[in-house]
Amino acid sequence: MKIDVRDLSYSIGPARIIDSVSMHITDGECAAIVGPNGSGKTTLLRLMLSIVKASNGTIEFDGQSVGAYNSKELSQLRSSVPQSTTINSGLTVLNIIELAQLKQTLLWSNAESKKEKALKDQAIQEAISITGVGGLLDRQIDSLSGGEKQKVLIARAIAQNTPIILLDEPTNHLDPSARIEILEIIRALKKTRVVVLHDLDLALSYADRVFVMSDGQIPLSGRPEEVFQMEEFQRIFSIRTKLVQSPFKEGSNNLITGKLVV
Amino acid sequence: MAIALGSVWIPPSQVLSVLANEIFGAHFPSSSTNVEIIWSLRAPRVFAAALVGAMLALAGTALQGLVRNPLADPYIIGVSSGASVGAAAVMVLGSSALAGLSVSGAAFAGAISCIILAYFFAQKSGHFTDSRIILGGVAISYVAMAITSYLELTANPGELKGLLFWTMGSVAGVSWSSLLLPVIVLLIGGFWLISRGSVLNALALGDDDAISLGVNVKRIRLGLLVSSAALTALAVCVAGGVGFVGLIIPHACRMIIGHDNRKVLPLSGLFGAIFLVFVDLIARTLWSPNEFPLTIFTAAIGGPFFIWLMTREKSMQP
Numbered sequence: 117m118k119i120d121v122r123d124l125s126y127s128i129g130p131a132r133i134i135d136s137v138s139m140h141i142t143d144g145e146c147a148a149i150v151g152p153n154g155s156g157k158t159t160l161l162r163l164m165l166s167i168v169k170a171s172n173g174t175i176e177f178d179g180q181s182v183g184a185y186n187s188k189e190l191s192q193l194r195s196s197v198p199q200s201t202t203i204n205s206g207l208t209v210l211n212i213i214e215l216a217q218l219k220q221t222l223l224w225s226n227a228e229s230k231k232e233k234a235l236k237d238q239a240i241q242e243a244i245s246i247t248g249v250g251g252l253l254d255r256q257i258d259s260l261s262g263g264e265k266q267k268v269l270i271a272r273a274i275a276q277n278t279p280i281i282l283l284d285e286p287t288n289h290l291d292p293s294a295r296i297e298i299l300e301i302i303r304a305l306k307k308t309r310v311v312v313l314h315d316l317d318l319a320l321s322y323a324d325r326v327f328v329m330s331d332g333q334i335p336l337s338g339r340p341e342e343v344f345q346m347e348e349f350q351r352i353f354s355i356r357t358k359l360v361q362s363p364f365k366e367g368s369n370n371l372i373t374g375k376l377v378v
Numbered sequence: 379m380a381i382a383l384g385s386v387w388i389p390p391s392q393v394l395s396v397l398a399n400e401i402f403g404a405h406f407p408s409s410s411t412n413v414e415i416i417w418s419l420r421a422p423r424v425f426a427a428a429l430v431g432a433m434l435a436l437a438g439t440a441l442q443g444l445v446r447n448p449l450a451d452p453y454i455i456g457v458s459s460g461a462s463v464g465a466a467a468v469m470v471l472g473s474s475a476l477a478g479l480s481v482s483g484a485a486f487a488g489a490i491s492c493i494i495l496a497y498f499f500a501q502k503s504g505h506f507t508d509s510r511i512i513l514g515g516v517a518i519s520y521v522a523m524a525i526t527s528y529l530e531l532t533a534n535p536g537e538l539k540g541l542l543f544w545t546m547g548s549v550a551g552v553s554w555s556s557l558l559l560p561v562i563v564l565l566i567g568g569f570w571l572i573s574r575g576s577v578l579n580a581l582a583l584g585d586d587d588a589i590s591l592g593v594n595v596k597r598i599r600l601g602l603l604v605s606s607a608a609l610t611a612l613a614v615c616v617a618g619g620v621g622f623v624g625l626i627i628p629h630a631c632r633m634i635i636g637h638d639n640r641k642v643l644p645l646s647g648l649f650g651a652i653f654l655v656f657v658d659l660i661a662r663t664l665w666s667p668n669e670f671p672l673t674i675f676t677a678a679i680g681g682p683f684f685i686w687l688m689t690r691e692k693s694m695q696p
Contacts, residue, residue, distance in 0.1 A: 167589050191592025198587055205582040206637030215580050218591050256637075276591070 117178050117193070117279035117308050118143045119164070124173035126163055133159045135332035136173070141325075143279075146302070146309045148319040148340070151329030152353060157312045160329065161284050164310065165196050177280060191218070195276035197283040200265035209260070209268050210253040213240055216275035243275035247301060263294030270301060283311045287318060316357075317371045320344060328352060344371055351376075380659045381420045384666070388412055397421065418553075426549040426557055426616055427658040427672075428651035431623055433564050433613040435650025437606035438624030439631075439643055440571050443578040444602045445512055451625035452610035455515040455603070459522035460492025461485035461614040462545050466529040469541050481544070482556065482615040489611035492518050497603065511603070546671030547620030549658055560612040567605040568647055574598065575640030582637070622676040623650055626684050633687045653680070 119141040126134040134156050141147045149157045162168050164175055166182050175182045177193050185193065195216070217236045244250050247267045257265060266286055273281050283302065287295040295315070299322045302309060313319045319326055320340045328336040328343060330352045336343050343349055344357050356374040363370075381397075382390045395406035396416040437452040445454070453459070464484035473479055479487065492515075499514035526545075530538060577598055580588040585595050613620070631646045654672070657679060661670040 162586065165586070165590050167586050187589070187592050187594045191590070194590070196587070196590035198584075198590070205579075206632065207579055207582060208636065208638070211579055211638050212583070215576065215583075215591050218576050218580055218593065282590075 119280065119308060119310070120174075120176040120179070121164070122174050122176070124160075124163060124175065125171050126159060126168065127171045133332055134163065134170075137332070137334050138173075139327055139334060139337065141308060141310060144306065144308055146311065146322065146324045148311050148313045148323035148326045149329060150313055150316060150319050150326055155329040156332040157329050158284055159332075161196075161282055161310070161312055164282055165194065166190055191276065191278075193278055194280040194282060195273035195278045197266075197269045197273045197281065197286055199284050199288060200262055200269055205257065207257055208253065209249060209255050209257060212257055212268055213243065213249075213253075213272045213275055216240065216243070216272045216277075239277045240275045243271040243273075246274055246304075247271040262289045263291070263298070266290065266294070266298055267301070270298070274305065278307070280308045280310070281305065283309065285312050285314055287313065287315060316344060316353075316373065320359075320369060320371045341369055380424045380655050381416055383659055383663055384415070384420055386415060388416060392416075422552050422554050422557065423549045423658065423662075424655055426552040427654040429557060429560055429564060430549065430613045430617040430620060431627075431650035431652070431654025432568065432647040433560065433609040433650075434620060434624035435627035435631075435646040435653075436564075436568055436571055436643065437609040437613070439628040439639070439646045440578070440602050440606040441624075442628055443581055443639060444599060444606070445509075446582065446584075447512065448629065449625070450512070452606060452613070453519075453619070453621075453624070454512055455607060455610075456492035456496045456518040456522065457489045457607060457610045458545075458614055458619045459519040459526070460488040460490070461611070462488070462526045462619060463522045463529075464488025465544050465618070466526045466533075466541055469537050469544070470529045470533045485618075486611055486615045488522070489614055490607075492522060493603075493607045493611065543671050544618040546673040547618040547676075548661070548669065548671050549617045550662070550669055552616060556616065560616050563608050563612050567609045570601065570605055572643045572647070574601070575638070575643050578602075578639035578643070579637075582639070617672065619673065620654070620676060621673040622680045623654060626676075626680045627653060630684060630687055633690075 119139075121137055121139045124134055124137045125132065137160065149160060151157050159168070163170055182190065217240065244253070247270050249264070249267050249271050252260065252264060252268065257268065260268065270286065273283075286298050286302065290298065295318060299318055302311065303322050311323065313323070323340055326337065326340045326343050327334050328349060335352070336346060336349055341359060345359060350357055354376050356376050358372045358374075359369045360372055362368045382388050382393045392408060392412050393416055395408045396413050398404040399406055399408060399413075400417050434452050438450070441452060441454060442448060442450045444450075462485070464479075464487050465481050468479060468481045468484040473484075495518050496511060496514040499517070500511040530541060533541060577588075577593055580591045580593050581595070581598065588595050610624070627650045628642060628646045631642050631649055635641050635645060654676070657672055657675045660675050660679070661672055664670065
């Protein structure tokens with residue numbers, strides 16, 4: 117499912133957090149949003165999730181404005197992987213993954229057919245096996261490590277069975293091997309993915325396209341290996357960058373960053 | 379069993395006979411004194427205790443989920459303080475001063491006005507926030523407490539004792555007819571809440587997450603507030619300010635079966651009912667034929683029980 121953001125703005129009081137942003141993400145693409153702290157990445161994601169309402173402009177899923185969907189319909193179109201540090205409750209891993217099918221589990225919705233129920237269970241089972249969290253189901257979410265929590269949240273998003281999945285810094289606070297593991301899972305998903313990423317090298321390896329945010333705008337976008345070498349990119353991040361041939365993988369690059377010399 | 383016990387012991391078989399006669403129209407032999415004690419005095423109060431316990435525990439669970447604060451209890455939105463003003467006004471000034479309202483009628487009016495005020499103050503740009511509803515409720519509670527204190531100062535000792543008894547809760551002297559509305563509200567509100575267990579789970583993860591899972595957060599928050607306010611207001615009308623149940627029973631349930639609200643909601647309703655029937659039994663038998671107000675025992679029994687649960691939970695987790 118494609119995502120079209122047109123001339124999107126969002127203000128809090130006089131402050132313009134998102135300033136006339138437009139972006140077009142094609143079906144099945146993995147798009148990374150990168151940018152310095154406070155540039156508006158998370159706010160853009162919250163706008164796409166309809167958590168906050170835009171002051172101006174539109175977001176469309178497959179040509180239909182998100183404002184035209186109700187909350188149930190939206191939950192069948194896009195799922196979210198929030199930052200794992202925000203998840204604190206005594207719920208178990210299974211409780212949390214089951215929330216993916218929330219709208220269908222009201223008490224009197226017994227009218228659903230056995231087939232639907234089986235399909236839902238299947239979505240949950242599949243998500244559990246993709247992310248490998250089967251051994252954690254009875255654990256309390258608070259007792260898990262950062263990487264495990266992140267996998268649970270990804271499992272939940274997968275179980276929601278939506279064509280679009282939006283992820284907010286899924287590799288934050290994770291050790292190097294967990295980062296790679298998480299991004300491998302995300303890469304294998306056959307969905308339209310929008311990932312806010314801090315780690316530029318990971319964006320280079322895993323994103324089809326990057327959108328660079330700066331002061332609420334998106335001045336640069338394109339293939340990561342091109343964008344990351346642009347002068348403007350280096351100015352936005354206040355760093356020097358250099359692409360080098362990966363010592364581990366033929367034909368792929370790593371990003372070396374250094375202090376900007378003026 | 380709770381009906382059998384009291385200042386006069388009536389054998390359980392007699393109790394069952396009388397109940398069967400009254401409810402199902404059976405014709406078991408029974409003495410008229412027993413019928414009077416059981417059907418007119420004890421059965422309604424045991425039923426009322428169960429009802430109030432279930433209402434407060436359910437409302438407490440819902441409000442703790444709504445404001446995401448483990449210290450929330452049904453009275454946090456100002457319900458009991460508002461009800462106290464109403465009750466105190468009738469007891470001290472006389473019901474003629476309040477357009478002939480009864481104590482419970484005035485308590486209900488006081489409770490409802492406080493909830494509406496708290497909700498109104500909690501609004502910020504069209505929706506209310508967790509902290510504002512607590513702060514609004516607390517502020518209104520203090521104003522209401524000030525009015526109640528003033529009324530207490532002007533009261534004579536007899537009125538004061540009655541008022542104290544009322545603010546600490548009692549189901550003495552309830553009649554069947556006064557329980558009809560609370561039963562209806564418990565059935566509707568309780569069913570609505572219990573069916574929202576999963577939604578409450580989603581809310582526990584935060585508003586942002588709940589929205590992304592498809593919850594209409596604004597609507598569900600209003601529903602939670604209205605249903606728990608209605609449950610609490612009617613519970614207060616029946617039994618006055620029974621403390622502790624709405625705060626501790628939900629936590630006790632979570633310690634026993636975990637945090638899944640699909641289980642916590644029905645279980646806390648059940649536990650609240652059993653707990654308050656038990657407490658009422660002690661309140662009316664310990665110093666028989668005199669009575670204690672309920673809050674003395676909800677706290678005195680509930681507190682140690684809760685601490686025992688806490689230590690048990692600690693020892694279970696390595």
